[in-house]
Amino acid sequence: MFGTMLYGKGDVRCEAVPEPEILKPTDAIIKLSASCICGSDLWPYRGLNDVTAPMAMGHEYCGIVTQVGSAVRTVRPGQFVVGSFCLSDNTCPHCRFGFQSSCEQREFMSGAQAPYARVPLADGTLVATDTVPDDDLLPSLLATSDVLGTGWYAADAARVQPGSTVVVVGDGAVGLMGVLAARQMEAGRIIAMSRHKSRQDLALEFGATDIVSARGAEGIAEVKRLTGNVGADSVLECVGTGESMAQAIACARPGAMIGYVGVPHGVELNGEQLFFSQTGMLGGPAPVRRFLPHLMDLVLSRKINPGKVFDLTLPLEDVAEGYRAMDERRAIKTLLRV
Amino acid sequence: MFGTMLYGKGDVRCEAVPEPEILKPTDAIIKLSASCICGSDLWPYRGLNDVTAPMAMGHEYCGIVTQVGSAVRTVRPGQFVVGSFCLSDNTCPHCRFGFQSSCEQREFMSGAQAPYARVPLADGTLVATDTVPDDDLLPSLLATSDVLGTGWYAADAARVQPGSTVVVVGDGAVGLMGVLAARQMEAGRIIAMSRHKSRQDLALEFGATDIVSARGAEGIAEVKRLTGNVGADSVLECVGTGESMAQAIACARPGAMIGYVGVPHGVELNGEQLFFSQTGMLGGPAPVRRFLPHLMDLVLSRKINPGKVFDLTLPLEDVAEGYRAMDERRAIKTLLRV
Structure with missing residues (x-):
């Protein structure tokens, strides 16, 4: 498949990358319904954070579960899910206090500017909907993953x-x-x-x-x-x-x-x-998981429309233009069709 | 009368000072039932704050109202009162939000290590009891003025x-x-x-x-x-x-x-x-006035005994020894009989 890699300052590429696989029993693989570029992606893109090796970009995501590891209990293939950019077990003391972004097992999501992505700690991170939502809700559901949650x-x-x-x-x-x-x-x-x-x-x-x-x-x-x-x-x-x-x-x-x-x-x-x-x-980094069920409900019931924050939509192969447009403030936020 | 003046580092004196008078219609004069030395008094005493002119010391107080200015409505001579070390009108927006220590008219109390003291903004600052409390409650009532409130x-x-x-x-x-x-x-x-x-x-x-x-x-x-x-x-x-x-x-x-x-x-x-x-x-500086009625109730109903924090009691004339004892950590807090 093709995914997004950052090689250094101003150098972001859509290129062939390996398809993600289950690495741990707590992982899930999702087929992304849409992806996007975050303001925080611009820090390394602008050379303000060190990039010592090519980075798999993208941490905002929603989509359909395609595979789950043997330990995953709360989501199953075929379900539509949203997850936070902070991966959490949702059971440790910090998670129970509602600060999942300081989870004892915290990892940060990566590689989601791509058609498929691996989501570690799937049970603690992903929230499934009852049914697959209408396509027009996808931008707003994607927004709950980070930018709205933050x-x-x-x-x-x-x-x-x-x-x-x-x-x-x-x-x-x-x-x-x-x-x-x-x-x-x-x-x-x-x-x-x-x-x-x-x-x-x-x-x-x-x-x-x-x-x-x-x-x-x-x-x-x-x-x-x-x-x-x-x-x-x-x-x-x-x-x-x-x-x-x-x-x-x-x-x-x-x-x-x-x-x-x-x-x-x-x-x-x-x-x-x-x-x-x-x-x-x-x-601090937002504990999006705490708010996610409520935010998804607000979107699914069409009470809020945070997806309006996306003012540029591009196909994944044009991801570099998406970064440029945000860097130059021509776009507030770029949605990627994956 | 005799009051407490700080002349410079390590130089605190009990000496003849003028009796306080009503200077503004919103002032009250109180006869102190007891006074004390605050940990914050040690900053200038230790030379860590500049002392450019002799300072009238003491900002924790309780006692009997002896005179009120013409604009004072909520307290009257003969009543026992406690007030905060921060003087406030208790009506400005910051006061109404419960941050009386940022009152638009805020002043800091001074001159309360003495038998009498002037309390500006008396209506907004002082809280009166229904009756004059028993003497054994005085240390705890005095504590509500600052150290407990803080x-x-x-x-x-x-x-x-x-x-x-x-x-x-x-x-x-x-x-x-x-x-x-x-x-x-x-x-x-x-x-x-x-x-x-x-x-x-x-x-x-x-x-x-x-x-x-x-x-x-x-x-x-x-x-x-x-x-x-x-x-x-x-x-x-x-x-x-x-x-x-x-x-x-x-x-x-x-x-x-x-x-x-x-x-x-x-x-x-x-x-x-x-x-x-x-x-x-x-x-920040504690908005003691917000808590004062509740804290006084807890003391008057003998549910708390914060007065135990005073582990040294001295007559006013020995105030210098009170400062020394706290400076040398021989005493936690000194009560002054005035």
């Missing part, structure tokens, strides 16, 4: 409550999903910080009540003005730079929580400053 | 739940009050990290289920062993150094909250490390 975790970690005031820092796919999540959690006001018209429009469609296009001190002042000089109850930090984190902290009222899901790159936090601002913080 | 906030910020596993870092008066708070919040297991026999004994009396006397890597390993290699659900950081914060983070399970109330001195936090450890954090 935006949802940001809102959960930021403790969004009905009626609360939320600021979303970052208008990438995860930030937009954070807007959707805050809306589902019945936030009263959702302020999306975005400078790009197409992303502003999508934020409004997903439930943003206000758009702030300014950044830095000016953006903070605008958020303060919108909140009666109080600041937000919850801030979703969906970027991961020092600037975005500083902006998130400055937009938070005392006692607010920041849910941060952008992997921090070189972010140092001053303890004394956080102390006196009384800013609460919780972040 | 330990309580640490437990609240760390989201201690019934049945949860709690680690308390720091065996000073605040840490010991954190143990008491966690016990009242029905924590299932309370691990106090303490190296001093007298403090260990008090921690056990206040509800600690386990004592860990080792620090650093060895202490962390012991906490991990006690928690089945999982870590604690909630960690109370009651010191404020880089070492104590690192210890708190290492003792927390993924998804745990750290409530930190030791003012961070030179603490830098690595964003990427906090992200991957999924450590939640909330700290």
